[in-house]
Amino acid sequence: MVITRAGERTRDAILLQAAQLATVEGLDGLSIGQLAHASGMSKGGLYAHFGSKEELQLATVETARGIFVTEVVRTGLAAPRGLRRLLAVCDAFLSHIERRVFPGGCFFVVAMAEVGARPGPVRAAVAAQQRQWLDLLERLAGEAQALGELPAELDPAQLAFELEALLVAANSLFLLFDDQAVFERAWSGIKHRLGATAARRRPITKPRPRAG
Amino acid sequence: MVITRAGERTRDAILLQAAQLATVEGLDGLSIGQLAHASGMSKGGLYAHFGSKEELQLATVETARGIFVTEVVRTGLAAPRGLRRLLAVCDAFLSHIERRVFPGGCFFVVAMAEVGARPGPVRAAVAAQQRQWLDLLERLAGEAQALGELPAELDPAQLAFELEALLVAANSLFLLFDDQAVFERAWSGIKHRLGATAARRRPITKPRPRAG
């Protein structure tokens, strides 16, 4: 099978739409017909790219992972190694929520809640991403420790759990209450836990308006 | 309209089913036909109790709130006022997850993720419950403070945010990874944050097996 460059671009555009829509409608609530319409295609056209809804969901998770890596991981890793890098990753996470990179907040928070109780390939894909994310936080905590910027008796895995908890809480309560104050709460908790005094960068891009 | 006792019991049974199912399928994924079948009724029979799907969803949120109050709030409030009561509420929350009172974990975590980006009556109902829950944690933190069991300079609202974050993270990661170790992580974070040394009660009821 020959995959043309145009075909790839179409596929990418569909999956970008899918990742965005899934944070509002859910990975299951997102229907093929709805996605086809949003992409300006026919349903049949979509099935030329994805053989089944589950295949589409898996490709959507993979696309969301790519966006997450670009927006959060790479942005954070640009900071100098150690405590600053750990803080920068947390900052980048909060920033991508505040800027509404996904209209419904963190893609993986929505996905976790949706497939958490439904074993299968989609849950496995979401779990793998979450595992990598927690491992990254743990590794960065360990590096900060190695540089003497965090107490040696801290458990990096425990720290990763607590940072993840604060970040996700900010995401969920921001969406539910539409109140930016939760970012201050999360950041305050993170600083307190890490014994740091760093200030958050302000988002550069303006937050996108909520879809009516 | 006369509401018979039998009618009330039927309604309660339907809503209990709905609350349980919604934690797996979602409030939207839960269909009227599916719920009718699970309740041993016809679809038409369900519409005798609820005029629309949204009405059913609102009644389901209310039922879930009732279960949450019984399982978590009342259980926790039975402990003596102060730090012990705050810890008991957190313990009761973790226990209701561990015992799988809802098959898909905390009802309101699922609901928040689902309706967080979709304004409407259902989101408002979920937000109201969440507001009450955070207020409860804040009030209990304040009481512990008044008794001198927590430092006076702590912000009770900030504390409530952080406790909620740890509890919800335990819920989500427990479901995703099927690993009870997250309860220790959450409890460790809670104790650390509160400067407490309390041990968790072991769940009395055996965890229910996962639905295949």
Next chain:
DNA sequence: CCTACCGATCGGTAGG
């Protein structure tokens, strides 16, 4: 990538 179609199920209603 399209049109045209399949059976199944969706939320909801009529009439009893």
Next chain:
DNA sequence: CCTACCGATCGGTAGG
């Protein structure tokens, strides 16, 4: 509380 039905949409397929 039931049966019987409505139009719309679901995931998916055939054939081009």
